[in-house]
Amino acid sequence: MTGAGKTPAGERPVSGRDQIAAFEDSEFGRLLGLHIAEARDGYARVEMDCSGKCNPHGVAHGGAIFSLADHAFGIASNCGKDHHTAVSVHIQYIAPARGRLSAVAERIASNGTCETYRVVVTEGDRTVALFDGVAFRVSP
8 A cells, every 4th residue: 555545556455454445545435425334355334425416306316326336346346355346237226315325235146256246225224226246356
C-alpha cells in the first residue's frame, strides 16, 4: 500500500485488510459514499445513504442501488487469496428506497474457477433489490 490506502497501478493488495482498505478508499466508493461495515472472504456488508442519489421521483436511483450491490459483490469476491472479476450480474428491483441502504453479499457456490454470489439490498427490514453475480477467478 502506498499513500492513503492506495495501491500502485497493477499491484494487488497483499492482505485481506489491505484489500478492504483499497475498496474503502476507491474513487467510485468515495463518490457514492459507500462504507464497508464488514468484509471477509466470500462475505461483505456495505452501506450507503440515499441522500443525493435520488431520481426525479425522489427515490434512490437504480444505478446507485446497483452500484452499492456491485461494490459489495466485488469486495466479497476479492477478500480472499484469489483475484476475481465479474462475468455476469443480474439485479431485480423489489421496492423503492429513500434512506440508508445495506447490501449483504454472500458466496453461495464455487467450483474453483467461478463463484456465485447473492447480494440482498435492504432498507431496514425491507428488501429493496436482489442481485446475483458470477465472478471468474483470474489469479491464484
